[in-house]
Amino acid sequence: MKKFLLLMAAFSFAFMLAACGRAETFEIAMITDAGDIDDESFNQGTWEGIVAFAEANNKTYAYYRPAEISDAAYLNAIDLAISAGARIVITPGFLFMAAIGEAQAQHPDVKFVLIDAVPTGGTGSNTVSILFAEHESGFLAGYAAVRDGYRDLGFMGGIAVPAVVRFGIGFIAGVYYAANELDVLGEIVFPNNRFAYLGNFDASDAHRTRALSWFEGGTELIFVAAGGAGSSVMSAAEARDGAKVIGVDVDQGPLSETVITSAMKDLASAVDQMLTAFFADEFPGGQVLTLDASNAGVALPDDFSRFNSFTQAQYQSIFNRIASGEIDVPSSHAELVSFLDDLNILDVLEITADTTS
Numbered sequence: 503m504k505k506f507l508l509l510m511a512a513f514s515f516a517f518m519l520a521a522c523g524r525a526e527t528f529e530i531a532m533i534t535d536a537g538d539i540d541d542e543s544f545n546q547g548t549w550e551g552i553v554a555f556a557e558a559n560n561k562t563y564a565y566y567r568p569a570e571i572s573d574a575a576y577l578n579a580i581d582l583a584i585s586a587g588a589r590i591v592i593t594p595g596f597l598f599m600a601a602i603g604e605a606q607a608q609h610p611d612v613k614f615v616l617i618d619a620v621p622t623g624g625t626g627s628n629t630v631s632i633l634f635a636e637h638e639s640g641f642l643a644g645y646a647a648v649r650d651g652y653r654d655l656g657f658m659g660g661i662a663v664p665a666v667v668r669f670g671i672g673f674i675a676g677v678y679y680a681a682n683e684l685d686v687l688g689e690i691v692f693p694n695n696r697f698a699y700l701g702n703f704d705a706s707d708a709h710r711t712r713a714l715s716w717f718e719g720g721t722e723l724i725f726v727a728a729g730g731a732g733s734s735v736m737s738a739a740e741a742r743d744g745a746k747v748i749g750v751d752v753d754q755g756p757l758s759e760t761v762i763t764s765a766m767k768d769l770a771s772a773v774d775q776m777l778t779a780f781f782a783d784e785f786p787g788g789q790v791l792t793l794d795a796s797n798a799g800v801a802l803p804d805d806f807s808r809f810n811s812f813t814q815a816q817y818q819s820i821f822n823r824i825a826s827g828e829i830d831v832p833s834s835h836a837e838l839v840s841f842l843d844d845l846n847i848l849d850v851l852e853i854t855a856d857t858t859s
Contacts, residue, residue: 528562530555530777531588533579535595539565544729544769547752548594548617551773559781562587576601584612590780592773594618596663602629613785615776617769618665620790627788632772635794636665637672637833638824639765640725642802643748644676645820646763647723650812652746653689656696656721658713658735660703660728668833669727669750669765670697675832675841682845696721703729713738717745725765726750736760753803762808768799795825 532539532552539549549565556563566583568575576598583591591612593602596619603622606614606629614621614629625631647655657673659666674693681687696716700709713724713735725748726735732749739745739760749755749764772793779785793799801821806814823829832841842848 527587528564529587529589530561530563530592531580531583531586531590532563532565532592532594533576533583533598534565534567535571535593535597538567544594544618544751547767547769548592548773551770552592552777554770555774555777559777561777561781571597573600573604577604580605580609584609589613590615590777590785592617592776594769596665613780613787615773617772625788625790629788630776630786631790632776633790633792634665634767634772635792635800635831635833636668636727636765636767637675637831638795639767639800639802640669640672640727641676641679641824641829641831642672642800642817642821643725643763643765644673644678645680646676646802646809646812646817647725647748648677648680648684648686648690649816650762650809652723653686653691654696654720654722655690655692656716656724657693657698658709658724658726658728658731659699660731661701662699666699666727669725671833671835671838672831673725673765675838678842678847679829679845682847687847691720696724700728700731703731705730705732705734707734709734710738714741717742722746723748723762727765733757753805755803755805755808759808763802763806766801766803768793768801772799795821796827 530552532549534545539545552563566579568579580591580601589612592615594617598616599619600622602614602616606621606626610628612628615632616629617632620631621629655677657670659670677690677692681690709731716724717738723746724735726732727750732754736747736758739747740758745760746762747758747760749761751767752764753766754764755761802817806812824831832838
């Protein structure tokens with residue numbers, strides 16, 4: 503089976519190289535997870551960071567899409583990349599935890615960057631783990647939505663992995679923080695039965711139908727933290743007059759006019775930092791780095807033209823309060839309950855949604 507997967511990965515990669523007209527050796531490799539480099543989300547944001555760095559610094563680069571979603575397929579893709587000359591391998595997503603846990607031990611002379619997770623067994627001396635404060639960008643998105651006049655809200659996550667859970671927790675916190683400021687707590691309809699995990703990150707008619715049912719039931723806006731499944735929610739919004747979406751990971755505004763903003767992670771910058779450090783012989787191996795508002799690792803896009811009234815000045819004010827630590831955004835269900843309790847608003851809320859699974 504392993505030999506078959508390796509051959510499949512080699513065939514796919516050879517086809518990709520022929521299409522791109524690239525040499526068969528390279529220094530930088532990316533392994534995609536469940537999506538591809540054009541998923542308009544996590545993979546694409548990472549790949550674009552690699553391309554930008556490599557083109558600016560005259561470095562060779564390529565990507566592999568594993569033959570299937572499995573640890574064996576990921577390891578085969580990593581082995582194939584290294585056999586073709588990769589000196590640094592970048593893997594985006596929690597699905598690589600086990601594979602990088604093995605690969606970092608099998609290839610001590612190769613450097614690895616694991617985004618959004620820590621390898622099984624811990625981060626080795628030749629690996630850097632990069633985490634993001636998704637709860638902070640989720641908070642910014644929820645705060646902006648309520649400040650902009652939205653009251654009936656929904657959240658759709660892909661799978662209840664830590665990063666997606668943090669997006670949802672932060673979104674709830676931001677919604678109610680803004681509602682408390684505006685004294686409109688009684689007008690908020692969220693989360694109740696409008697907080698859900700879809701079970702995957704893929705576009706599908708089922709996801710579109712579910713989102714459309716929410717919109718038809720009165721939901722004005724859905725924050726969708728579900729990778730490629732976001733396109734299904736956008737399609738549903740386009741079919742319902744006035745329905746809006748908040749995108750995720752990268753600026754998804756260009757994908758649909760219904761996207762008013764996106765809860766972003768600065769993937770390109772993170773990749774650039776790691777590649778710059780690697781080629782300067784300053785790779786911070788063994789470290790787990792967290793990128794948040796304090797180091798500009800998370801944000802909303804600069805374009806505020808699709809908001810009704812929320813301004814860049816209002817955004818900068820709340821962003822600065824998070825970056826400075828004045829607002830400590832919750833990242834777990836327990837922290838969310840405590841956060842809302844500190845605001846003295848738990849007595850008027852019913853947080854019925856399971857925000858963790």
